[in-house]
Amino acid sequence: MNGIDPPHMTGPGYVIPPGVFDLSAMLDDAIRSSCAAPVRGGVEAHPIFAFIAALGGMGSRVGDVCRGLGLAFDSGAVLGRCRIDYDAPLTVDTRYDVVTSVVALERKSSRRFGAADHLTLGMTVSADGNRRARVRLTTIMPAFT
Amino acid sequence: MTSSRWEIPSVPAEAMALWCEALGDDNAIHLDPAAAEALGFGPRTVNPGPTNLAYLLNLVMEAQPGAQVRCVDAALMGNVLAGDGVTAQGTWHEDGTTCDAELALETGHVVLKARIEIENGRDCDDDGEGFFSQRL
Numbered sequence: 001m002n003g004i005d006p007p008h009m010t011g012p013g014y015v016i017p018p019g020v021f022d023l024s025a026m027l028d029d030a031i032r033s034s035c036a037a038p039v040r041g042g043v044e045a046h047p048i049f050a051f052i053a054a055l056g057g058m059g060s061r062v063g064d065v066c067r068g069l070g071l072a073f074d075s076g077a078v079l080g081r082c083r084i085d086y087d088a089p090l091t092v093d094t095r096y097d098v099v100t101s102v103v104a105l106e107r108k109s110s111r112r113f114g115a116a117d118h119l120t121l122g123m124t125v126s127a128d129g130n131r132r133a134r135v136r137l138t139t140i141m142p143a144f145t
Numbered sequence: 146m147t148s149s150r151w152e153i154p155s156v157p158a159e160a161m162a163l164w165c166e167a168l169g170d171d172n173a174i175h176l177d178p179a180a181a182e183a184l185g186f187g188p189r190t191v192n193p194g195p196t197n198l199a200y201l202l203n204l205v206m207e208a209q210p211g212a213q214v215r216c217v218d219a220a221l222m223g224n225v226l227a228g229d230g231v232t233a234q235g236t237w238h239e240d241g242t243t244c245d246a247e248l249a250l251e252t253g254h255v256v257l258k259a260r261i262e263i264e265n266g267r268d269c270d271d272d273g274e275g276f277f278s279q280r281l
Contacts, residue, residue, distance in 0.1 A: 031163065034163050034164065035199045035200060037199065037202075037203045038207060044213075046199065046202065046206075047206075048199040051198065052195060056168050056169045074172075076174060079194030080220070082195075082198070082218075083216075083217065084214075084217040085215070086214055086215055086216065
């Protein structure tokens with residue numbers, strides 16, 4: 001932990017059940033249209049789907065994970081940082097398995113909140129046993145005082 | 146070095162529900178202007194962070210059609226609200242496979258920075274802390 005010590009936090013070790021994400025061609029079309037992306041030319045989905053599948057396919061909603069850890073998700077949580085490593089392109093009409101773990105939970109000083117909790121989750125997105133992407137994302141929310 | 150540019154004149158509020166459903170994100174700031182205002186974000190809904198990241202990926206996809214993205218390392222430093230106009234700009238390294246991209250509001254305020262690497266057959270550089278330090 002950095003800075004302020006939050007004694008109630010036990011992030012790493014918190015169990016998040018595995019989940020699945022169904023990436024349909026229709027959903028890829030809708031997401032592309034919603035963000036003015038180029039139209040899909042073949043079976044490869046928009047690369048943002050590594051992130052969407054990771055978060056959407058978690059066995060729990062990210063809000064519930066935060067609440068379960070005693071964090072103030074409903075006080076204005078925002079995405080702070082993310083890293084995506086692609087092992088292979090994600091394709092449409094494919095079911096993805098998502099395995100998630102808590103990588104870190106830290107309390108840091110914040111210009112916006114005074115003190116903020118940073119929750120970092122790590123996800124692996126796979127299809128038919130083959131890894132397609134590794135995603136690490138940090139959600140930031142004001143610290144309960 | 147070469148540069149690329151991509152823009153959207155007005156971020157649609159109605160698209161946020163689709164993103165929230167796909168992401169399993171029930172954060173009210175994306176759907177309810179009153180909730181966003183009550184939490185200090187102003188009187189408009191807040192665009193989901195992954196949507197902003199998708200804009201930078203669009204920039205790369207349009208600049209390098211057919212290329213496969215290998216790695217994204219991004220720091221989100223601000224918020225985009227419904228109705229905002231945003232511009233994505235990218236600078237390509239000499240190797241042609243690495244783009245340092247940023248997303249800015251019409252005011253020029255940068256809300257997202259990312260290094261995006263496309264197909265090159267190697268892992269992204271990573272010192273364990275990522276390319277960007279946490280800036281919030």
